[in-house]
Amino acid sequence: MTISNQSMSTPNSISSNTSPANPFTMTNMLKWSALGTVALALLYVVWGLYLAGEPLFAIVILALCVGVVTIFGQAKYYTARFIFPAIAAIGIFIVLPVIYTSYIGFTNFGSRNLLSFERVTGQFLRAVSVDKSTERSFKIIADGENYQIFLTDGDQTLATQSTPLDGVPHELPLSIATLPDNEPLAMRDVIKLRTELAQVT
Incomplete structure (x- = not known):
């Protein structure tokens, strides 16, 4: 009977000593601070691109920001952290330029036609010819x-x-x-x- 009492008291002692993980550890605070800094920097770039009249690139950077915060902020996506940088680099530096260049190739949106009417007018007015x-x-x-x-x-x-x-x-x-x-x-x-x-x- 003594042995059974000791064995029955062991789970109770283990459960009573188990406490939930503290989310405010130094490691977690450093991680979320770094993620917050990166997210704010990317959002600043998004805002700048939007003001510059480049909504497509702003959407791409916004998607990158969401991906960084989601994958590096949640532990269940831990395995995806190893391949996310490669996938993001391929998408931004290879896939997006190819698609965008192909799109420009089938339109009249050349580098000169992407300028505003005022800038194009200014360029023509500055052009002079000498007799x-x-x-x-x-x-x-x-x-x-x-x-x-x-x-x-x-x-x-x-x-x-x-x-x-x-x-x-x-x-x-x-x-x-x-x-x-x-x-x-x-x-x-x-x-x-x-x-x-x-x-x-």
């Missing part, structure tokens, strides 16, 4: 802190007044002149003044 018959060779000669522009028009040499090239719009009249003996600016120096020369008419 070849109006092109003239020119030289720029430094005159202290000012510059003088010399144009060749057939047998004549036309020159502007000595003026500073400071980026302020200037309307300079031309007059017949003689090319001085001073050394003109080298082409690399002329290129540096390209922005200022664009303001001279």
Whole structure:
């Protein structure tokens, strides 16, 4: 009878000593903190893509965020953690580009057509063409802190007044002149003044 009493008391003692797992352990807190940080970062990317007018890529990143939180947040998906990164990488970097490129190939959504109307209009307005018959060779000669522009028009040499090239719009009249003996600016120096020369008419 003594043996049976001891054997019967053993399960009771085991059940009484068993307590539910504490969810607030240091390991769990670190895991959920890391998952929360990753989820917030991915949601920030989703929001940025949505504001940039890329809802398709925003949905893909949102699906990635849900997959990361679900698989790495629940213990029952422990085995899937080993293959999820590979599947996600294949889907994002191989499958999605192939599908998206194939879709673009059968539409008129080229890189230029994906721009907004305002940006396309701005590109066309910035495009200029120069009449070849109006092109003239020119030289720029430094005159202290000012510059003088010399144009060749057939047998004549036309020159502007000595003026500073400071980026302020200037309307300079031309007059017949003689090319001085001073050394003109080298082409690399002329290129540096390209922005200022664009303001001279």
